Amino acid sequence: MLALLLGLAPMPARAAEVTYALRITNGRVPDEMRLIRVKQHDVVKLEWTTDKPITVHLHGYDIEREVKPGAVTEMTFAARATGRFTVEPHIGRTPSGAHAHGETLVTIEVYP
Amino acid sequence: MRAGLRPLAAALLAECLATPASAHGFGQRYDLPIPLSYYLAGVAAAIVVSFLIVGLFVREAPRGKTYPRIDLMAAPLGRWIASPSVAITLKLLALAAFIVTILAGLRGDQNPYRNIAPTMLWIIVWVGLAYVSAFVGNVWTLINPWRTIFEAIETINEAITGRRELSLGLRYPPALGLWPAFVLLLAFAWLELVYPNPAVPRLIASLALAYSALTFAGMVCFGRECWLAHGEVFTAVFGTFARFAPLELRTDNDRQLWLRPFGAGLLDSRDVSTSMMAFVLLLLATVLYDGALASPEWGKLEEAIAPYLSTLGDWRLVTIRTAGLIAFWLIFCGAYVGVSAVMSAVTQQRLSPLAIARSFALTLVPIAIGYHFAHYFTFLLIQGQYIIPLASDPFGFCWNLFGTAGYRVDIAVVGARFAWFTAVTAILLGHIAAVYLAHIKAMQVLDTRRLALRSQIPLTALMVVYTFASLSILAEPIVERRAPAQPLSVEIAIPEDAVLPEPGSGRLQGVGAGIAKQKLTYRVLGSAFHDGTRMNAADVLYSYAFAYRWGARPEAKNFDPLVAAATAVMRAHLLGVRVVGTDTTSKSFRFGDFEYIRELLVVDVYSSAAPIDPEQDAVIAPPWSTLPWHLLVLMEEAVARGWAAFSQSEARRRGVDWLDLVRPDAMKERLAGLVETFEREGYRPDPLTSLVSAEEARKHWAALKAFYKERGHFLVTNGPYQLKRWSADSVTLEAFRDLSYPLGVGSYDAYAVPRRGFITKIDRDGERVMLFGDIELLQKHQRSYDIVRRPLTSIASDELRRSAPECRYLVTDGEGRVVLAGQVSVSADASFSLDFSGKLPAGHFTLIAQIIVNGNAMNAEIQRIPIEIGSSR
Numbered sequence: 001m002l003a004l005l006l007g008l009a010p011m012p013a014r015a016a017e018v019t020y021a022l023r024i025t026n027g028r029v030p031d032e033m034r035l036i037r038v039k040q041h042d043v044v045k046l047e048w049t050t051d052k053p054i055t056v057h058l059h060g061y062d063i064e065r066e067v068k069p070g071a072v073t074e075m076t077f078a079a080r081a082t083g084r085f086t087v088e089p090h091i092g093r094t095p096s097g098a099h100a101h102g103e104t105l106v107t108i109e110v111y112p
Numbered sequence: 113m114r115a116g117l118r119p120l121a122a123a124l125l126a127e128c129l130a131t132p133a134s135a136h137g138f139g140q141r142y143d144l145p146i147p148l149s150y151y152l153a154g155v156a157a158a159i160v161v162s163f164l165i166v167g168l169f170v171r172e173a174p175r176g177k178t179y180p181r182i183d184l185m186a187a188p189l190g191r192w193i194a195s196p197s198v199a200i201t202l203k204l205l206a207l208a209a210f211i212v213t214i215l216a217g218l219r220g221d222q223n224p225y226r227n228i229a230p231t232m233l234w235i236i237v238w239v240g241l242a243y244v245s246a247f248v249g250n251v252w253t254l255i256n257p258w259r260t261i262f263e264a265i266e267t268i269n270e271a272i273t274g275r276r277e278l279s280l281g282l283r284y285p286p287a288l289g290l291w292p293a294f295v296l297l298l299a300f301a302w303l304e305l306v307y308p309n310p311a312v313p314r315l316i317a318s319l320a321l322a323y324s325a326l327t328f329a330g331m332v333c334f335g336r337e338c339w340l341a342h343g344e345v346f347t348a349v350f351g352t353f354a355r356f357a358p359l360e361l362r363t364d365n366d367r368q369l370w371l372r373p374f375g376a377g378l379l380d381s382r383d384v385s386t387s388m389m390a391f392v393l394l395l396l397a398t399v400l401y402d403g404a405l406a407s408p409e410w411g412k413l414e415e416a417i418a419p420y421l422s423t424l425g426d427w428r429l430v431t432i433r434t435a436g437l438i439a440f441w442l443i444f445c446g447a448y449v450g451v452s453a454v455m456s457a458v459t460q461q462r463l464s465p466l467a468i469a470r471s472f473a474l475t476l477v478p479i480a481i482g483y484h485f486a487h488y489f490t491f492l493l494i495q496g497q498y499i500i501p502l503a504s505d506p507f508g509f510c511w512n513l514f515g516t517a518g519y520r521v522d523i524a525v526v527g528a529r530f531a532w533f534t535a536v537t538a539i540l541l542g543h544i545a546a547v548y549l550a551h552i553k554a555m556q557v558l559d560t561r562r563l564a565l566r567s568q569i570p571l572t573a574l575m576v577v578y579t580f581a582s583l584s585i586l587a588e589p590i591v592e593r594r595a596p597a598q599p600l601s602v603e604i605a606i607p608e609d610a611v612l613p614e615p616g617s618g619r620l621q622g623v624g625a626g627i628a629k630q631k632l633t634y635r636v637l638g639s640a641f642h643d644g645t646r647m648n649a650a651d652v653l654y655s656y657a658f659a660y661r662w663g664a665r666p667e668a669k670n671f672d673p674l675v676a677a678a679t680a681v682m683r684a685h686l687l688g689v690r691v692v693g694t695d696t697t698s699k700s701f702r703f704g705d706f707e708y709i710r711e712l713l714v715v716d717v718y719s720s721a722a723p724i725d726p727e728q729d730a731v732i733a734p735p736w737s738t739l740p741w742h743l744l745v746l747m748e749e750a751v752a753r754g755w756a757a758f759s760q761s762e763a764r765r766r767g768v769d770w771l772d773l774v775r776p777d778a779m780k781e782r783l784a785g786l787v788e789t790f791e792r793e794g795y796r797p798d799p800l801t802s803l804v805s806a807e808e809a810r811k812h813w814a815a816l817k818a819f820y821k822e823r824g825h826f827l828v829t830n831g832p833y834q835l836k837r838w839s840a841d842s843v844t845l846e847a848f849r850d851l852s853y854p855l856g857v858g859s860y861d862a863y864a865v866p867r868r869g870f871i872t873k874i875d876r877d878g879e880r881v882m883l884f885g886d887i888e889l890l891q892k893h894q895r896s897y898d899i900v901r902r903p904l905t906s907i908a909s910d911e912l913r914r915s916a917p918e919c920r921y922l923v924t925d926g927e928g929r930v931v932l933a934g935q936v937s938v939s940a941d942a943s944f945s946l947d948f949s950g951k952l953p954a955g956h957f958t959l960i961a962q963i964i965v966n967g968n969a970m971n972a973e974i975q976r977i978p979i980e981i982g983s984s985r
Contacts, residue, residue, distance in 0.1 A: 016602050016603060016631070017602070017603040017604070018599040018601070018602045018603075019599055020597060020599050020600055032595070032597060033597040035594045035595070035596045035597060036596060036599075037596035037597075040527070040528075047600070059142075060523045081522075081524035082528035082529075082531075083142030083143065083144055084142055084143065084144050085142055109144060109596075110144075110528075111144065111528065112527055112528045112529050
């Protein structure tokens with residue numbers, strides 16, 4: 001059944017490449033940048049800058065980047081999976097060894 | 113013992129505080145809310161279907177308390193499924209999974225994603241087994257590891273002491289009913305939904321051991337089957353779901369396997385106890401509560417309440433969510449018991465409210481299953497994949513038992529559309545099943561059909577409310593309050609089959625790969641041209657080609673400066689056009705002898721202009737033509753042969769006539785000759801050879817010929833106006849109803865008689881300019897209209913408001929550059945006041961102004977007014 005469903009999913013070759021500039025100040029990005037909405041199969045490029053060193057983690061697509069002040073860090077992915085994915089900073093580890101996450105920086109919604 | 117527990121407790125507390133956010137048992141959800149259209153369709157269908165079922169279908173319900181079923185033991189496959197070897201294999205597999213889970217929890221890596229315990233409990237058992245129970249059958253009675261262990265101990269005991277029964281033989285108090293399972297379900301739901309970090313492997317193992325101790329104690333006290341039936345929460349939950357399932361499995365005395373209709377088990381004739389009813393409602397409440405917790409509305413509620421609980425510190429959220437869980441159950445229960453009271457009242461109290469509530473409780477189970485499926489199925493398909501790598505490495509010790517440890521979870525295994533569709537479908541089917549079962553139940557417990565129907569109105573209404581709540585939770589946020597972020601840049605790959613006309617020849621050439629700033633998808637209504645042909649891809653593409661044939665190469669013979677100027681912006685930005693397809697399915701109809709076909713061309717236009725706003729973006733290079741391709745070709749041929757020119761200025765320059773398709777008979781005769789020739793040849797120009805066959809071209813030329821014969825001119829356009837009569841100094845247009853034109857009937861009335869405005873007086877007062885003027889009004893006499901010109905000051909205020917006069921202006925400096933632009937509406941004294949103070953530097957300027965009426969800017973009189981701004985400021 002899954003194979004059938006996968007076969008039905010359209011896979012258009014054409015896609016947009018969308019670039020967003022995300023500036024972290026005090027562990028937050030500006031309010032108007034906290035929700036990013038793209039279409040499935042778009043290539044999403046996030047350009048991170050920060051005032052303090054921080055590790056950002058995009059859930060689902062599972063991409064982690066260390067962002068350092070004074071440089072632009074790129075996080076690029078092809079939005080092949082639909083859904084709502086959050087980007088959270090990693091703030092060390094929990095005692096059990098899992099990543100501890102801080103407050104959500106950005107929510108990325110990928111619509112079909 | 114104490115020393116051992118304290119570090120664990122400290123660690124668990126630290127976990128809680130480190131991750132304040134997550135509420136679910138385990139795993140991440142990536143769901144998008146259901147779109148509004150799915151939501152509304154789901155709600156509407158639920159209501160309509162409810163009444164269809166109640167009103168129409170269930171006229172003759174089976175009144176007996178039996179249902180059709182097939183004995184599967186009669187078939188070899190059925191016997192194999194029910195055979196002891198299969199049963200023992202399943203039992204041992206489940207037992208092994210149980211032991212591995214506990215060992216992994218106690219000894220394995222404590223990262224929840226590297227340990228099999230959280231995935232096994234929260235995803236495979238709690239979600240996966242629920243589906244197997246609901247859609248296959250009650251496998252839990254077979255594989256329940258506590259039963260397996262206890263049976264094994266009993267067997268050993270029998271071998272040693274010769275006595276099988278391993279029980280103190282205490283009598284289970286009947287009043288206790290299912291309440292132990294109820295309390296345990298509440299605790300389990302609390303752990304899943306409220307406890308801040310329920311995915312810690314060691315916690316799961318410890319709780320599993322504690323629960324095992326409780327279960328064994330219960331079985332020892334009251335007997336194995338007695339405790340499993342009343343106090344084993346998983347048996348109760350999966351057993352409830354399994355009443356919906358099509359397989360009926362009995363293992364008590366001799367093995368039996370029956371196939372029955374879905375939901376038949378919920379019509380069970382055995383009495384449902386009050387505790388069972390409470391349990392079913394708790395099940396329903398917890399699945400919906402899980403969804404509600406994830407909604408933005410709940411977040412807001414928590415934010416609103418939290419400040420009042422500041423004394424609780426870090427346990428504020430836990431307190432709020434615990435209260436929420438219990439409140440949810442109380443609301444569900446209260447609503448249900450309340451409705452049962454109403455049902456009892458409208459059925460002449462044949463049954464007491466509580467008896468009614470107990471009888472119908474199980475009919476709510478399909479709603480719970482439907483919502484459970486809607487809420488968790490996509491989650492199971494995505495998060496359930498973690499079991500693949502974890503099966504090879506259950507403890508996080510970098511093992512690779514089955515070679516699957518390197519498997520990476522595919523989050524794209526199902527898409528959002530699949531998730532939305534299954535969610536709404538599951539909820540609807542659950543709702544339909546519930547309404548249907550309730551109806552049959554009513555026929556069984558109430559003696560007349562009339563009473564049964566009456567009883568169903570309040571219950572069906574309540575079910576609609578439950579279903580409405582389920583759909584609403586899935587659709588949250590229904591109203592989006594946040595605007596999405598604006599991207600820095602958007603680059604769109606132009607597909608290789610998009611075309612762009614070649615300058616000069618207009619040949620449509622493939623673009624190859626390229627990058628555009630935006631893609632606009634137009635759905636073009638294939639409007640009818642006046643000669644009966646219909647706008648299609650060739651017309652749309654040829655109008656682009658025309659711009660490149662006559663406007664792109666000034667040095668060529670085929671060039672007109674006016675065409676170049678009019679198409680300059682379009683040619684500067686157009687990167688490619690792609691006709692995606694034609695959609696003729698929607699909204700085609702016929703009435704009388706009139707057949708209306710709504711044909712939509714879907715055209716993608718790629719442009720190098722960055723998006724500004726949709727309306728503005730859309731006008732740069734729209735795929736639209738007011739002339740059919742064959743008329744454009746005819747005009748081109750006339751111009752190319754030197755008979756005329758497209759623009760007046762070019763005609764003057766070349767010393768030829770300005771192309772006129774209507775008046776000069778000599779020109780029309782020449783054009784008619786051309787049409788004749790083209791029809792014979794089936795002529796179509798170079799850019800269209802692949803799009804239009806010679807046969808089609810011939811039809812187009814024939815249509816134009818016929819049009820000329822009938823109307824005496826060649827002005828074939830589209831839209832609801834046609835040229836009817838003309839003389840040297842006037843033309844008469846006839847308006848008709850053209851359903852194929854994008855503007856609907858009536859929408860062109862504002863311009864049917866375009867009214868004009870005139871500036872009559874100018875007052876300068878320092879840096880302020882006052883403009884006075886006249887506008888045209890329409891006076892109707894029977895079927896004719898007179899246009900009368902009146903000063904603005906003499907027009908009644910309501911008439912003035914309807915005319916909506918406004919003044920639009922530009923200010924240019926000494927070198928003709930625009931320095932200011934704007935518009936003002938009419939002031940109370942029926943003048944326009946333009947105040948330039950502070951807006952312009954000192955110097956001489958020209959104010960270019962017009963008064964326009966009802967938005968008609970086409971032919972207003974434009975005034976140029978010199979103004980001077982003093983340097984005294």
